[in-house]
Amino acid sequence: MKKLIIASTSTLYNGSYLEYLMPELQQFFNGIKKILFIPYARPGGISHDDYTAKVQNAFSNIGIEVTGLHSFEDKHKAIAEAQAIFTGGGNTFLLVQQLYRFDLIGSIKKAVEQGTLYLGTSAGSNITGLTMETTNDMPIVYPPSFKTLGFVPFNINPHYLDPDPGSQHMGETRETRINEFHQFNSQPVIGLREGSWLEVTGDTIILKGMLNARVFKAGKNPEEIVPLTDLSDLK
Amino acid sequence: MKKLIIASTSTLYNGSYLEYLMPELQQFFNGIKKILFIPYARPGGISHDDYTAKVQNAFSNIGIEVTGLHSFEDKHKAIAEAQAIFTGGGNTFLLVQQLYRFDLIGSIKKAVEQGTLYLGTSAGSNITGLTMETTNDMPIVYPPSFKTLGFVPFNINPHYLDPDPGSQHMGETRETRINEFHQFNSQPVIGLREGSWLEVTGDTIILKGMLNARVFKAGKNPEEIVPLTDLSDLK
Known part of the structure; x- marks a missing residue:
């Protein structure tokens, strides 16, 4: 059975890395x-090793060992054997380009559908949706x-x-951008504010955290939903 | 000889569409x-016809007729015969997808290099650079x-x-995003604040408007440049 935490951000203002999520992660x-960490989104261009060390540092508090997927020769095997996978934030275009480069989409899908735990933050959450077409990131590389x-x-x-x-500022608001997305795409979009996450257990999807989220459906007015809303029927 | 105006935005806060640029455009x-307008970026999902009417409305003040490229059966001919081209803002991914769909990149390049005047605002400016990889827009469609x-x-x-x-807010700043771009790309990036534009005359590129701009080069600290700076050597 699928089990995921899909978090808007890794870090809250004035908080340390993953701090606000740690109580939830300890349970999850x-x-x-051991967690297999996917460091490919490289926020601010940080190296795979440094990014993995940062994640290890956060998980040391709850006695979990972290290894970076970049360090495995056979990445498919590493994914298939993982108990849990965490994909960190950074640039979604880069992350997706690397996942395709190593042909990892299918392997990750299979593992998570068979019950390997999955945690995503930011770009790592973006890729749990149908497409990456509602990312906020800059298209610094061209994914296939x-x-x-x-x-x-x-x-x-x-x-x-x-x-x-x-x-x-006259640049488009986030809501305008998502409305533009809905001119060309029919799937709903959930806007997760920093501090919110989705908890997925099988086919059940629940909004967690203290904040409302915003749900956009093509051709409809956006809706605010409160924490603990069941989103299992959203599609 | 190439002649372009590459503007950060069409509209300033509290201003009307193209208002702040009109004195410059009257000279240019x-x-x-007659101007050939490229409406494909469709800000907020506006139709090609409505977007063209909005542009016509602005240019009526200086006695210029505007026709939309979408209304021509033979778009290559329309571009080759145009005296001037204006590409408006909106979503850069959509704009670029449409330009490739109708195979227009080569035609526009040829016309502008032979002296057809070119005005770009926002997305229409983004595409005058080497790549669209420093756009701020959401990837709502997949260009080739x-x-x-x-x-x-x-x-x-x-x-x-x-x-x-x-x-x-913990999302990346613009500067962080451009630094991430420079992890994978070597060309400089100019950050044009709203109210700035570049005036290109042949190989001469000048920063115009009242504001400083910010120049990012791979592996160097960003630089602030003042209005009237000659950027002809930036590459």
Whole structure:
């Protein structure tokens, strides 16, 4: 049975890396000794080794060992044998390009559908949707496809930002961008504010954290949903 | 000889469409009676006809007739015969996808290199750089390539935004995103703030408007440049 945590962000303002999620992760990873970390999104260009060390540092607190997928010769085997997978944030275009480069989409899908635990933050959450077409990231590299893992039957917009009423900036708001997405795509989009996450258990999807989320459906007005809303029927 | 205006935005806060640029455009389009408008970026999903009417409305003030490229059966002929081309803002992924769909990149390049005037705003400016890989837009559709027109030998980041020191949002700043771009790409990027534009006359490139711009080069600290800086050597 699929089990995922799909988090908007790894880090809250004034918090340390994964700090706000740790109580939840301690439960989620209960009994797990090792996590396979996918470092390919490389936030700010950090190296795979440094990124993995940062994640190891956070998980040391709950006694979990972290290994980076980049360090395995046979990445398919590493994924198939993993008890749990964590894909960190950074640049979604880069992450998806690397997943296709090593032909890992199918392997990750198979493992998670068979019960390997999956944690995503930011870009690592984006790829759990049907496509990466609602990322906020800059297209710094050209991936061979925008199709992603499809663990949920909709798209994710992490780091969801409400329009700033005081702003004099004329670039599109996040809501305008998602409306533009819906001119060409029919799947719903969930805007997850920083501090929210989705908990997926089999076919059940629940909004967790303290904040409302915003659900966008093609041709409809967006809706605010409260924590603990069951999103299992969203598609 | 190439002649372009590459503007960060069409519209300033509290201004009307193209208003702040109109004095400049009146000079730039001196003697021109007709502009061919490329409406494919469709901001907010506006129709090609409505977008063209909006542009016509702005140019009526200076007695210029606007026709939309979408209304021509033979788009290559329309481009080859145009006195001036204006590509409006919206979604860069959509714009580039459409340009490739109708195989227009070569036609526009040829016309502009032979002296057809070119005005771009926002997405229409983005595509004058080497690639669209420093756009701020959401990847709502999948273009067959990120390569663009290359009228300048660097990349454009329109609507450039300085980090907000009061922000508690944890998404990447624009500068972080451009630094990530430079992990994988060597060309410089110019961040054009809203109200700035580049004036290109042959091989001469000048920063215009009242604001500084920010120049990013791979592996170097970013530089602020003042209005009227000559950027002809930037590559």
